[in-house]
Amino acid sequence: MLSEKVFIPTGYTHTADKGSFEWSAPSNIALVKYWGKKENQIPANPSVSFTLNNCKTITKLAFEKKDNSQNFSFDLFFEGQPKESFRPKIEKFLERIVIYLPFLKEYHFTIDTQNTFPHSSGIASSASGMAALAMNFMSLERLLNPEMTDDYFYKKASFLARLGSGSACRSVKGNIVVWGEHNDFSESSNLYGITFPYMIHENFTNYQDTILLVDKGEKQVSSTVGHDLMHGHPFAQQRFAQAHDNLSKIKEALINGDTTTFIAVVESEALTLHAMMMTSMPYFILMKPNTLEIINKIWTYRAATGIPVCFTLDAGANVHVLYPENAKDKVLEFIKNELVAFCQNSQYICDIIGTGATKY
Numbered sequence: 001m002l003s004e005k006v007f008i009p010t011g012y013t014h015t016a017d018k019g020s021f022e023w024s025a026p027s028n029i030a031l032v033k034y035w036g037k038k039e040n041q042i043p044a045n046p047s048v049s050f051t052l053n054n055c056k057t058i059t060k061l062a063f064e065k066k067d068n069s070q071n072f073s074f075d076l077f078f079e080g081q082p083k084e085s086f087r088p089k090i091e092k093f094l095e096r097i098v099i100y101l102p103f104l105k106e107y108h109f110t111i112d113t114q115n116t117f118p119h120s121s122g123i124a125s126s127a128s129g130m131a132a133l134a135m136n137f138m139s140l141e142r143l144l145n146p147e148m149t150d151d152y153f154y155k156k157a158s159f160l161a162r163l164g165s166g167s168a169c170r171s172v173k174g175n176i177v178v179w180g181e182h183n184d185f186s187e188s189s190n191l192y193g194i195t196f197p198y199m200i201h202e203n204f205t206n207y208q209d210t211i212l213l214v215d216k217g218e219k220q221v222s223s224t225v226g227h228d229l230m231h232g233h234p235f236a237q238q239r240f241a242q243a244h245d246n247l248s249k250i251k252e253a254l255i256n257g258d259t260t261t262f263i264a265v266v267e268s269e270a271l272t273l274h275a276m277m278m279t280s281m282p283y284f285i286l287m288k289p290n291t292l293e294i295i296n297k298i299w300t301y302r303a304a305t306g307i308p309v310c311f312t313l314d315a316g317a318n319v320h321v322l323y324p325e326n327a328k329d330k331v332l333e334f335i336k337n338e339l340v341a342f343c344q345n346s347q348y349i350c351d352i353i354g355t356g357a358t359k360y
């Protein structure tokens with residue numbers, strides 16, 4: 001297994017004065033959840049996610065060599081407007097990664113970023129945002145070291161993205177990404193995400209994710225605080241062991257096309273994540289009444305039709321509705337007729353499993 005040290009460059013063969021890159025990176029939705037971490041963004045348990053396709057961040061990075069290399073220097077734009085409120089997060093990210101990208105203080109950067117999904121939709125933009133930025137920095141590093149292999153490029157991009165936001169390391173590649181050491185995945189690492197290394201059954205090809213926007217308000221408790229509350233949590237050890245177990249189960253289900261096991265694991269993971277929040281001290285609830293209404297409707301519909309549609313949740317009230325491509329027409333009909341009423345301003349976003357970050 002690789003150690004952090006391989007990501008510390010020993011020198012560069014080329015120079016670059018000025019230029020720009022542009023990358024997009026998608027959001028991802030965890031099937032087995034990352035909840036709880038150790039120092040330096042090391043996950044307490046392994047996780048696996050579907051990479052999304054439509055919900056993404058597009059980031060342009062312009063760079064120009066400067067005279068003094070004492071400090072970081074950057075301008076930040078979100079949807080064309082200066083965005084000072086993002087600055088501390090980016091500053092912290094740069095501080096964490098500068099040992100792996102020692103040229104960062106030598107440039108002035110202009111970071112121009114936008115999301116394809118509505119802002120304040122409650123969709124986490126930190127995963128796609130940090131991944132898009134990491135891709136751009138890797139493009140710059142590749143300019144300074146053109147010999148770099150693709151394998152190193154993508155591993156290090158995921159490694160850097162992780163230091164920005166844990167789940168961001170799963171937004172570099174598609175279609176299914178595993179992050180965190182696990183016995184069934186010999187190449188798996190706590191440091192970066194890897195593409196699910198087995199053949200995925202056709203039942204999961206083009207899997208659909210319709211995101212129901214239940215509550216677009218600011219979360220009362222951030223993920224960072226939630227992760228922290230897993231330290232000293234009375235159920236933490238059982239939870240981490242369960243995640244290992246669930247990853248083994250879902251691995252088999254993805255290979256064998258076993259939608260029944262897939263559903264059981266995915267829904268249990270979603271509810272367990274929220275159960276951890278409810279049993280933390282202090283405790284908190286991110287689901288809303290409409291989250292539960294939707295879950296019950298999905299269960300009733302599944303029991304009545306036999307269509308393998310299920311839900312998952314991230315750290316918020318929104319519901320991700322997951323279903324196979326061949327059930328698309330029926331499930332969308334169901335969503336429009338029965339679920340949209342529970343969404344804020346009737347808003348939902350249709351997405352599909354995707355391939356990862358893209359260079360423009």
Ligand code: DP6
Pocket residue numbers: 029030032033034035041047124126164165166167168223224227273314315
């Ligand atoms: C519930 O990756 O947002 O979405 O590492 O502190 O930035 P930080 O946390 P973050 O946590 C995501 C938690 C989750 C589950 C998951 O995506 O696996």
